[in-house]
Amino acid sequence: MTRFTVNGRPADVDAPPDKPLLWVLREDLGLVGTKYGCGIAACGACTVLVDGQAVRSCVTPVSEVAGKRVSTIEGLAEEGPQAAVAQAVQRAWIEAQVPQCGYCQPGFITAATALLAQNRAPTEAEIEAALTNLCRCGTYPAMRVALRRAVELTQKGQG
Numbered sequence: 001m002t003r004f005t006v007n008g009r010p011a012d013v014d015a016p017p018d019k020p021l022l023w024v025l026r027e028d029l030g031l032v033g034t035k036y037g038c039g040i041a042a043c044g045a046c047t048v049l050v051d052g053q054a055v056r057s058c059v060t061p062v063s064e065v066a067g068k069r070v071s072t073i074e075g076l077a078e079e080g081p082q083a084a085v086a087q088a089v090q091r092a093w094i095e096a097q098v099p100q101c102g103y104c105q106p107g108f109i110t111a112a113t114a115l116l117a118q119n120r121a122p123t124e125a126e127i128e129a130a131l132t133n134l135c136r137c138g139t140y141p142a143m144r145v146a147l148r149r150a151v152e153l154t155q156k157g158q159g
């Protein structure tokens, strides 16, 4: 049994300790907003926050999050210290109409939230370093616009 919190609620999961967190979230907890893309930590579709840090849940054994705080796209903007930043990111994403098919977007929004929660004024180089997720639809230019807007909104406290 592994115990941790997901989006502010306690979770007790009876799963093998090496089961990837991605599949625990999707199969055991029914949180299907976190996506499977590659399974080898290459695409970022499975990004969630663990104690505020962006991690790739497809390569994170559930045993590693015992006692920790996990935030998924379902609760990112609802609770936790990153919630206001996540609201700003979501608003900016909507304004810039970023998603195409949408599949990669939960991972991108989660990674962007982690970045802005830790760094309210990231440089282009810092954005490049933090956002290594992949988007098959090529929404990168729109995401750059949205990220700049999210920075503005975050700095104005308008989540």
Ligand code: FES
Pocket (backbone or CB within 6 Å): 035, 036, 037, 038, 039, 040, 041, 042, 043, 044, 045, 046, 047, 056, 057, 058, 059
């Ligand atoms: S599914 Fe985890 S990084 Fe691609």
Ligand code: FES
Pocket (backbone or CB within 6 Å): 099, 100, 101, 102, 103, 104, 105, 134, 135, 136, 137, 138, 139
């Ligand atoms: S919006 Fe389709 S993969 Fe990114």
